[in-house]
Amino acid sequence: MMAAIGAAEQKAKVLLIDKGNKLGRKLAISGGGRCNVTNRLPVDEIIKHIPGNGRFLYSAFSIFSNEDIIRFFENLGIKLKEEDHGRMFPVTDKAQSVVDALISRLKELKVDIKTNSPIQDVHYENGRVKSVELKTGDVYEADSVVVAVGGKSVPHTGSTGDGYAWAQKAGHTITELFPTEVPLTSSENFIKEKMLQGLSLRSVALSVLNPKGKVLITHRMDMIFTHIGISGPAVLRCSQYVVKAMKKWNLKEVVMNLDAIPDMKEEPLFQDVSKKIKEEPKKSIKNLLKGMLPERYLLFLLEQNGIDPSSQGASISNEKIRSFVKACKSFQFKVNGTLPLDKAFVTGGGVSVKEIEPQTMASKLMEGLFFCGEILDIHGYTGGYNITSALVTGRLAGLNAAVSARIV
Numbered sequence: 552m553m554a555a556i557g558a559a560e561q562k563a564k565v566l567l568i569d570k571g572n573k574l575g576r577k578l579a580i581s582g583g584g585r586c587n588v589t590n591r592l593p594v595d596e597i598i599k600h601i602p603g604n605g606r607f608l609y610s611a612f613s614i615f616s617n618e619d620i621i622r623f624f625e626n627l628g629i630k631l632k633e634e635d636h637g638r639m640f641p642v643t644d645k646a647q648s649v650v651d652a653l654i655s656r657l658k659e660l661k662v663d664i665k666t667n668s669p670i671q672d673v674h675y676e677n678g679r680v681k682s683v684e685l686k687t688g689d690v691y692e693a694d695s696v697v698v699a700v701g702g703k704s705v706p707h708t709g710s711t712g713d714g715y716a717w718a719q720k721a722g723h724t725i726t727e728l729f730p731t732e733v734p735l736t737s738s739e740n741f742i743k744e745k746m747l748q749g750l751s752l753r754s755v756a757l758s759v760l761n762p763k764g765k766v767l768i769t770h771r772m773d774m775i776f777t778h779i780g781i782s783g784p785a786v787l788r789c790s791q792y793v794v795k796a797m798k799k800w801n802l803k804e805v806v807m808n809l810d811a812i813p814d815m816k817e818e819p820l821f822q823d824v825s826k827k828i829k830e831e832p833k834k835s836i837k838n839l840l841k842g843m844l845p846e847r848y849l850l851f852l853l854e855q856n857g858i859d860p861s862s863q864g865a866s867i868s869n870e871k872i873r874s875f876v877k878a879c880k881s882f883q884f885k886v887n888g889t890l891p892l893d894k895a896f897v898t899g900g901g902v903s904v905k906e907i908e909p910q911t912m913a914s915k916l917m918e919g920l921f922f923c924g925e926i927l928d929i930h931g932y933t934g935g936y937n938i939t940s941a942l943v944t945g946r947l948a949g950l951n952a953a954v955s956a957r958i959v
C-alpha cells in the first residue's frame with residue numbers, strides 16, 4: 552500500500568494486486584489490534600531496535616524517516632499519540648483506521664486495486680521485469696514490479712512466503728528463514744507441571760546465556776509463563792538470540808537467566824531479607840517477604856530452594872536464605888526452541904539486503920524489480936520497528952519503481 556501510494560504520487564499508473572479479500576490484514580491485527588504505526592525514538596535508537604540488518608536502513612531513513620511516517624499519517628487525518636518506549640499509535644486505538652486511511656489515499660490517487668488475486672509468478676526477460684502472472688493465468692505487463700508480499704508468519708493474513716521463489720528466480724539469495732519475536736518453549740518440569748502457567752512478571756531482566764554461561768543479551772521488560780514455556784515482550788525480544796544460539800552452537804537447549812528484582816544487587820537484597828527475619832523472627836517467611844515478588848513466584852522460589860513457605864523466618868538456615876536470594880536475582884532454566892514460523896510475529900531472514908540498493912530498494916540483479924517490507928532480510932523487535940521498516944522501504948520502493956518505469 553505504501554509503495555503503491557509512493558508510485559502513484561509520482562504520477563505512475565499503478566496496479567496493486569493482493570491475494571486477500573481485503574488489504575492490510577496483518578497491519579489490522581498488529582500492535583494488539585491498535586497498530587503500532589511507528590516509533591518516535593531517534594533514528595539511531597530505531598536502528599538499534601532492528602537487530603536484523605537495521606543498519607541497511609540508514610540511507611532509507613535519510614530519505615523517509617519515522618518522523619516522515621508520522622507526518623504522512625497526520626496528513627491523511629490520522630492523529631497519532633506516543634506511548635511508552637516511543638511507540639506511536641493512532642489516537643483512535645484502532646488499527647483499522649490506519650488501514651482505511653491508506654486505502655482512502657490509494658483511491659484518491661486512483662490506484663487500480665485488485666483483491667482476491669493471488670500472484671503465481673513474476674516473469675523476467677533480458678535482465679528486466681516483464682510481467683506478473685496471477686493464479687488464474689491472467690498476465691499483467693509492467694515496467695516496474697514492487698514485491699511487497701511479506702514474510703511467512705501468520706499465513707492467514709496472506710503472507711505465505713510466495714515472494715521468495717520470485718526473488719530466487721531473479722538470482723537473489725534468500726537467507727535462512729527463522730521465527731523471531733516468538734514465544735519460547737521449555738521442557739523444564741515446572742513448565743510441564745504448569746506450576747507458573749499464567750503468571751506475569753513485570754519489568755524483569757531476562758537474559759540469554761551462551762554455552763559458557765556468558766550473557767548474550769538482556770531485555771528488561773514484562774514476561775509471562777505459559778503452558779509450553781515463556782512469552783511476553785522480554786521473551787519475544789530474546790527469542791531471536793535463542794534461535795541464533797541454538798544454530799551457532801548446535802544446541803538442543805539454551806539457558807535463560809531471570810532476574811526478578813533487577814533494581815537491587817544480590818548482597819543488599821540478602822541483607823534486607825536477613826533484617827526482616829531478625830525483626831520478626833517468628834513470622835512465616837512467606838508473610839515476611841510479602842510484596843517482594845508476585846506471590847506465586849515467591850512461593851515457587853522458596854520451594855525450589857527447599858524452604859517451606861510457612862516456616863518461621865528464624866528457623867531457616869543462612870545458606871537457604873542465600874540460595875533463595877540468589878534465585879530471585881538469577882533463576883536459571885532451559886528453553887528448547889520456539890513456536891514455529893507461522894506462529895511468530897515476524898519472519899527472520901529473507902531477500903539478502905546485499906543485493907538491494909539501500910537508497911531505492913531496487914534489485915541489483917534485475918532491472919525494474921523492487922522489494923520492500925518483511926520479505927527483505929530485515930527484522931526488528933515488536934514496538935513498531937517492523938512496521939516502520941515496511942513503511943520506509945515501501946515508500947522508497949514505490950517512488951523509485953515509478954522513476955524506473957518512466958525511464959523505460
Ligand SMILES: Cc1cc2nc3c(=O)[nH]c(=O)nc-3n(C[C@H](O)[C@H](O)[C@H](O)COP(=O)(O)OP(=O)(O)OC[C@H]3O[C@@H](n4cnc5c(N)ncnc54)[C@H](O)[C@@H]3O)c2cc1C
Nearest residue numbers: 570577581582670700701709710924925934935936937938
Ligand atoms: C499479530 C501481529 C502483531 C504484530 N505487531 C507488530 C508490532 O507491534 N510492531 C511491529 O513493528 N510489527 C508488528 N508485526 C509485524 C508487522 O505487522 C509486519 O512486519 C508488517 O505487516 C510487514 O509488512 P509487509 O507489507 O512487508 O507484509 P504483510 O503485512 O504481511 O503484507 C503482505 C501482503 O501481501 C499479500 N500477498 C502475499 N502473497 C501474495 C501473492 N502471492 N499474491 C498477491 N498478494 C500476496 C498478502 O495478502 C498481504 O496483504 C506484527 C505481526 C503480527 C502477525
